[in-house]
Amino acid sequence: MTLKDIALRNIRRRKAKAGFVLAGLLIAVSTAVALLGLIEAMNRDIQQKLEEYGANILILPRTENLSLTYGGLSLGPVSFEMQEIRQADLVRVKAIKNAANVAAMGPTVLGAVEIKKRKVLLAGVDFQATKILKPWWKIGGTVPNAFDVLLGSEAARILSLKTGDHFKVNSSELHVSSILAPTGSQDDHLVFARLDTAQSLLRKEGRVSMVEVAALCNACPIEAMVSQISNALPDTKVMAIQQVVQSRMETLDHFRKFSYGVALVLILVGSLVVLVTMMGSVRERTAEIGIFRAMGFRRSHVIRIVLLEAGIISALAGVLGYLIGFGSTKVALPFFTGSNGIGVIFDPLLAAAAFAAAVVMGLASSVYPALLAARIDPSDALRTL
Amino acid sequence: MSYIQAENLIKQYGNGDAAVMAVGGMSFRIQMGEFVAVMGESGSGKSTLLSVMGGLNTPTSGQYLVDGLEVYQLGQDQRADFRREFLGFVFQSFHLVPYLTTLENVMLPLVTVKTNGRTKRSMAEDALSRVGLDRKAHRLPSQVSGGEQERVAIARAIVNEPPILLADEPSGNLDSKTTRDVMDLLRSLNQEGMTIIMVTHSPECAGYARRLLRISDGLLVEDVPINGSGGNLECWSNGVMENSEWA
Numbered sequence: 001m002t003l004k005d006i007a008l009r010n011i012r013r014r015k016a017k018a019g020f021v022l023a024g025l026l027i028a029v030s031t032a033v034a035l036l037g038l039i040e041a042m043n044r045d046i047q048q049k050l051e052e053y054g055a056n057i058l059i060l061p062r063t064e065n066l067s068l069t070y071g072g073l074s075l076g077p078v079s080f081e082m083q084e085i086r087q088a089d090l091v092r093v094k095a096i097k098n099a100a101n102v103a104a105m106g107p108t109v110l111g112a113v114e115i116k117k118r119k120v121l122l123a124g125v126d127f128q129a130t131k132i133l134k135p136w137w138k139i140g141g142t143v144p145n146a147f148d149v150l151l152g153s154e155a156a157r158i159l160s161l162k163t164g165d166h167f168k169v170n171s172s173e174l175h176v177s178s179i180l181a182p183t184g185s186q187d188d189h190l191v192f193a194r195l196d197t198a199q200s201l202l203r204k205e206g207r208v209s210m211v212e213v214a215a216l217c218n219a220c221p222i223e224a225m226v227s228q229i230s231n232a233l234p235d236t237k238v239m240a241i242q243q244v245v246q247s248r249m250e251t252l253d254h255f256r257k258f259s260y261g262v263a264l265v266l267i268l269v270g271s272l273v274v275l276v277t278m279m280g281s282v283r284e285r286t287a288e289i290g291i292f293r294a295m296g297f298r299r300s301h302v303i304r305i306v307l308l309e310a311g312i313i314s315a316l317a318g319v320l321g322y323l324i325g326f327g328s329t330k331v332a333l334p335f336f337t338g339s340n341g342i343g344v345i346f347d348p349l350l351a352a353a354a355f356a357a358a359v360v361m362g363l364a365s366s367v368y369p370a371l372l373a374a375r376i377d378p379s380d381a382l383r384t385l
Numbered sequence: 386m387s388y389i390q391a392e393n394l395i396k397q398y399g400n401g402d403a404a405v406m407a408v409g410g411m412s413f414r415i416q417m418g419e420f421v422a423v424m425g426e427s428g429s430g431k432s433t434l435l436s437v438m439g440g441l442n443t444p445t446s447g448q449y450l451v452d453g454l455e456v457y458q459l460g461q462d463q464r465a466d467f468r469r470e471f472l473g474f475v476f477q478s479f480h481l482v483p484y485l486t487t488l489e490n491v492m493l494p495l496v497t498v499k500t501n502g503r504t505k506r507s508m509a510e511d512a513l514s515r516v517g518l519d520r521k522a523h524r525l526p527s528q529v530s531g532g533e534q535e536r537v538a539i540a541r542a543i544v545n546e547p548p549i550l551l552a553d554e555p556s557g558n559l560d561s562k563t564t565r566d567v568m569d570l571l572r573s574l575n576q577e578g579m580t581i582i583m584v585t586h587s588p589e590c591a592g593y594a595r596r597l598l599r600i601s602d603g604l605l606v607e608d609v610p611i612n613g614s615g616g617n618l619e620c621w622s623n624g625v626m627e628n629s630e631w632a
C-alpha cells in the first residue's frame with residue numbers, strides 16, 4: 001500500500017465530494033476549451049470569408065500625386081499616367097520567401113481612352129486572376145478574349161452599349177463580350193479588357209499600373225510579405241490594405257479577449273469550488289489525518305495524500321474537460337458560423353494545455369487545504385487519546 | 386537509565402482564569418518491558434498524559450525522554466519518525482480508516498517505511514494472523530465485529546514491532562469475553578518484551594498490568610506494583626478493588 005492507494009481509496013469512498021471537485025474543474029476546463037475552440041474555428045471562418053474579399057496587398061509604382069479610392073478601400077497614392085511597373089519584374093514576387101502564400105496576383109494597366117467621344121477609364125486585367133481577386137464579380141456574358149471587353153454596368157449604361165455591340169478605340173474595333181453586374185464600386189464605371197489588349201491600346205506594352213495580390217490566408221504574415229515584395233521590387237510601393245487586416249484583427253481580438261476573460265472567470269470559479277470542497281474534505285477527515293500522523297506520517301506525507309487526490313481528479317477533469325469542450329464546440333459551431341463547412345480540428349496543443357491547466361488549477365487550489373491538513377494537531381484530531 | 390523518563394511534565398490548556406492544568410507536574414520512570422496501567426477519573430488527565438507520552442501533544446514544560454531521546458526537542462518530522470519507530474497506538478474507538486480493508490489498515494504504519502510492498506504485506510499478514518484475523522484480511526472495518534476491530538487496531542499497533550505500545554481504553558467498547566481476549570493478547574505481547582502503557586477505567590483490565598499509576602486532578606497520586614494476575618473478576622467487588630496490593 002502506498003500514499004497513492006490511500007488517495008485513490010479516499011476518492012472512491014467520498015464519491016460525492018470527488019464528483020463535486022470534478023464538476024467544478026470540468027465546467028471550467030470544458031467551457032474554456034469550447035470557447036478557445038470556437039475562437040479558433042471562427043478565426044478560420046473569418047479568414048476564409050476574408051479570403052473571399054479578394055486582394056489585400058497592393059503593388060504601386062513608386063510615385064506621388066493623386067490619391068485613388070478604389071473598391072471602397074483607400075489604396076493610397078497612385079498616378080496611372082505617370083510611372084508604371086515593368087511587368088517582367090513581377091516574376092520576382094514568385095521568388096519571395098512566402099511565395100506559397102500568394103493565392104493570386106493581378107497586374108492591372110490603367111489608362112484613359114475615348115469611346116463614343118467620352119473619356120473612359122480602360123483597365124487591362126488578367127481575368128483568371130480576377131476570378132480570385134474579385135470573387136463577387138458577376139459577369140453577364142463570356143469572359144473577354146483578345147479585342148473583347150467587359151463593361152462596368154454604369155459604363156454600359158452611359159455609353160449605351162450592350163453585349164454583342166462593337167465600338168472603336170484608337171482605330172481598333174472592340175467587341176462587348178459581357179457586362180458586369182453592378183458592384184457598387186468604381187468597377188461599375190470602367191471598361192475592362194485583357195491585359196495585353198489594354199497594354200496595346202494604351203501603348204503600355206510590358207508595363208502595368210498596379211498589381212493586386214491576394215494573400216489573405218491562415219497564418220499569412222501580411223506585413224512580412226509586404227516587406228519581402230518591397231525588397232523584390234525596389235522601385236515600387238507595396239502596401240497592405242490596412243482596413244481589411246486591421247478590422248479583421250480587431251474583431252478577432254475583441255472576441256478573443258472576451259473569451260479569455262470568460263475562461264479566466266470560469267477558471268477562478270472552478271478553482272474556488274475545488275478550494276472550498278477540498279477544505280471541507282480535509283475538515284471531515286481530521287480524525288483520519290490524526291491517525292496517519294500518530295502512525296508516523298510526516299506532514300509532507302499528509303500534503304502528498306491531499307495533492308495526489310487533487311491531482312488524480314484534476315487529470316481526469318483535464319481529459320474529460322477537453323473531450324466535452326471539443327464536443328460542445330462541434331455542437332455550437334454551426335450556430336456561430338452557419339453551415340459553411342468549417343469544422344473543429346483536434347488541436348493537440350489545446351488538449352495538452354487543457355490537461356495542464358486542469359492539473360495546475362486543481363493542485364494550486366488544493367495547496368492551502370493540503371497545508372491545513374498537514375497543520376492539524378494530531379492530539380486535537382484524536383480527541384479520545 | 387530508565388527506558389521512559391518523565392520529569393515534572395506539565396500540560397496546561399488555555400491561559401489566565403480559563404487555564405486548565407491537565408497534567409500538573411508528573412515525574413515517573415518506566416523500564417523496558419513493563420506493563421503499566423494508568424487509572425483515574427474522567428478528566429483526571431490520563432488521556433492527556435498518554436498523548437504527551439505518544440509524542441502527539443507538546444507539554445507546556447518538563448522533560449520527556451524515551452531511550453535517551455528527548456522527544457519534544459525533536460522537530461516535527463523527526464517526532465513523526467519517532468512515533469513510527471518506537472510507538473504503537475491502540476485507540477479507544479479503534480480509529481480504523483473506514484475505506485481501507487483490515488489488512489490495509491494494519492499496513493498503515495508501514496506506508497512511509499522504505500521497504501518493498503511484498504515485505505510490508507507479509508508483515509501485515511503476520512500481524513493479522515497474530516491477532517487471529519488472517520481470514521478477514523480483505524474485509525472493511527464495518528464488516529467485522531467490535532472485538533475484531535479492536536484486534537485489527539492491535540495488529541496495526543504491533544505490525545512494525547515497536548518497543549512501546551500505548552493503549553487508550555482498549556476495552557472501552559467491548560463485552561467482557563472480548564475484553565479478556567484483548568487483554569490476554571496485550572499480556573502476551575508484554576511477555577515478549579513489549580513495553581505497554583494502558584489507560585483504563587476498568588479495574589479488571591488494570592489487573593493485567595504489573596504496575597499502576599493512579600492520577601487525580603493532573604497529579605500522580607499513586608504508583609504501585611500489582612500482581613498482573615488479570616482477568617480474575619473475583620478480585621473485584623462492585624468495581625472496587627479488594628486486593629491488598631490495590632488498597
